[in-house]
Amino acid sequence: MRRKYSTYEAKARFSEILRKVRAGQNVTISYRGEAVAEIRPVYGADRTQDALRELEDQGVLSPPVAPAADMKPIARKPGALKRFLESRD
Numbered sequence: 001m002r003r004k005y006s007t008y009e010a011k012a013r014f015s016e017i018l019r020k021v022r023a024g025q026n027v028t029i030s031y032r033g034e035a036v037a038e039i040r041p042v043y044g045a046d047r048t049q050d051a052l053r054e055l056e057d058q059g060v061l062s063p064p065v066a067p068a069a070d071m072k073p074i075a076r077k078p079g080a081l082k083r084f085l086e087s088r089d
Contacts, residue, residue, distance in 0.1 A: 004028045004035070 003025060010017060010029045017027050021039050029037040043051040055061040 004030060007031050007036075 003020070005013065005017065005027065007029060010027075017039060020027055021041055024041055026038055026040040028035050029039065052061065056063060
């Protein structure tokens with residue numbers, strides 16, 4: 001099945017493209033051979049977890065990793081940011 005269309009073809013076959021997108025496929029639109037747009041399914045709030053899992057399976061995202069330790073502030077004196085910003089002027 002074809003997933004890449006020129007702008008002219010996309011205009012002529014818009015219904016076909018929408019059927020593919022509704023089936024869960026991504027469709028790329030090109031102009032003079034260069035990809036310029038992608039039409040993809042919209043995931044609702046209920047499908048967000050499914051979308052994230054799919055992206056992890058594709059290797060686009062990696063699962064979250066728990067931090068090694070609690071983060072502690074590194075500035076020891078209050079107002080460190082203010083002093084730093086004043087020193088830059």
